[in-house]
Amino acid sequence: MSARPRRRGAKTPPWWGEGRATWVFEATAWADAAARAAGWGPVASLDLFRDEGWSWVARAETQSGRLYFKALADYARHEPSLVAELARRFPDCVPAPIAIDPERGFMLVADHGSTMREALREASDADRLSASVEWLPRYAEMQIETSREPARWLALRVPDRRLSRMAALVEALLKDDAAILLGAEAGLGEDEREAMRSLLPELSARAGELAAAAPNDAIEHGDLHDANVLVGCHERPGPWIFDWADAALSHPFFTMVVTARAAIEDVASGPGRRRLERLRDAYLEPWTALAPASELREAFALAWWLGYPARALCWAEALRTATPAAHTGWGHRVPTWLRLWRAREESWLG
Numbered sequence: 001m002s003a004r005p006r007r008r009g010a011k012t013p014p015w016w017g018e019g020r021a022t023w024v025f026e027a028t029a030w031a032d033a034a035a036r037a038a039g040w041g042p043v044a045s046l047d048l049f050r051d052e053g054w055s056w057v058a059r060a061e062t063q064s065g066r067l068y069f070k071a072l073a074d075y076a077r078h079e080p081s082l083v084a085e086l087a088r089r090f091p092d093c094v095p096a097p098i099a100i101d102p103e104r105g106f107m108l109v110a111d112h113g114s115t116m117r118e119a120l121r122e123a124s125d126a127d128r129l130s131a132s133v134e135w136l137p138r139y140a141e142m143q144i145e146t147s148r149e150p151a152r153w154l155a156l157r158v159p160d161r162r163l164s165r166m167a168a169l170v171e172a173l174l175k176d177d178a179a180i181l182l183g184a185e186a187g188l189g190e191d192e193r194e195a196m197r198s199l200l201p202e203l204s205a206r207a208g209e210l211a212a213a214a215p216n217d218a219i220e221h222g223d224l225h226d227a228n229v230l231v232g233c234h235e236r237p238g239p240w241i242f243d244w245a246d247a248a249l250s251h252p253f254f255t256m257v258v259t260a261r262a263a264i265e266d267v268a269s270g271p272g273r274r275r276l277e278r279l280r281d282a283y284l285e286p287w288t289a290l291a292p293a294s295e296l297r298e299a300f301a302l303a304w305w306l307g308y309p310a311r312a313l314c315w316a317e318a319l320r321t322a323t324p325a326a327h328t329g330w331g332h333r334v335p336t337w338l339r340l341w342r343a344r345e346e347s348w349l350g
Contacts, residue, residue: 013322027106034099040062053322053325053326054072055072055073055076072107076318079247083095085152112240113231116131166309203309215296224258256303256307
């Protein structure tokens with residue numbers, strides 16, 4: 001695909017470019033001081049584990065065990081503070097950071113085991129689905145708690161993608177030629193953009209209808225799938241939910257667009273729909289304390305359609321200050337999610 005055009009004034013992450021060596025030195029010094037202060041011992045080096053273009057993750061071996069250091073680009077600087085607060089409130093679900101630096105977007109966390117995707121690589125589809133059914137209700141319980149304090153999350157600079165702002169945010173996204181790769185390979189064409197603009201009144205109406213239903217806006221993980229759930233280890237048994245960089249204050253049910261599509265490849269088929277319904281019902285069960293199951297299922301179907309542009313908004317923000325390589329490799333995700341929204345794949349939910 002063609003490289004995504006850079007937006008005027010976009011700031012690339014500090015670990016990219018000529019200042020990389022200096023930045024890595026400073027990050028290592030910070031991790032070393034934090035590990036020592038927490039009793040883990042010295043950190044000799046940070047060994048790169050993953051560079052997504054919008055976050056930089058490294059392993060650090062210490063005398064007391066393995067640590068992971070994470071640095072966030074500007075769009076996700078809320079993650080360290082958010083994770084620290086979630087871990088304080090839900091210590092059995094979210095790994096507590098050893099140290100954070102919100103201004104620099106630094107976070108140091110102990111090893112909490114392998115991902116569920118890795119652990120179940122050889123498992124059957126049924127077993128993988130059963131595993132998701134087990135941890136999803138606890139995540140829903142967390143969301144219910146977070147829905148009671150929206151101001152608290154906004155104070156932590158969590159992105160505000162509440163339903164009341166959805167139509168305006170999507171309208172602005174469609175005006176952003178760079179974000180939607182207008183006219184580029186894999187990007188939107190002008191005719192597609194106009195067709196999506198015609199959906200904005202319906203989007204606004206549906207968002208209003210969904211806002212009137214029982215669940216309020218809450219912390220929505222943004223990218224919740226089996227590669228962002230840790231099975232845990234002997235010292236810290238799981239499951240643990242991590243990687244909250246894409247989190248926002250938004251409608252909680254948007255979560256399931258990513259979760260379901262990651263767990264069920266054939267969501268539009270008969271068997272796939274039955275698997276989705278099982279996943280949906282497991283997720284919705286804790287919410288029945290707030291509304292009848294039938295109403296929740298109706299809200300779920302509404303949220304499914306709105307969840308596609310919500311995911312496009314997330315990708316657009318992540319890529320805004322990412323490295324050039326990330327733009328080239330992932331820029332197509334914004335038009336892809338918008339096309340899924342236009343295709344109305346929610347129709348088979350009933």
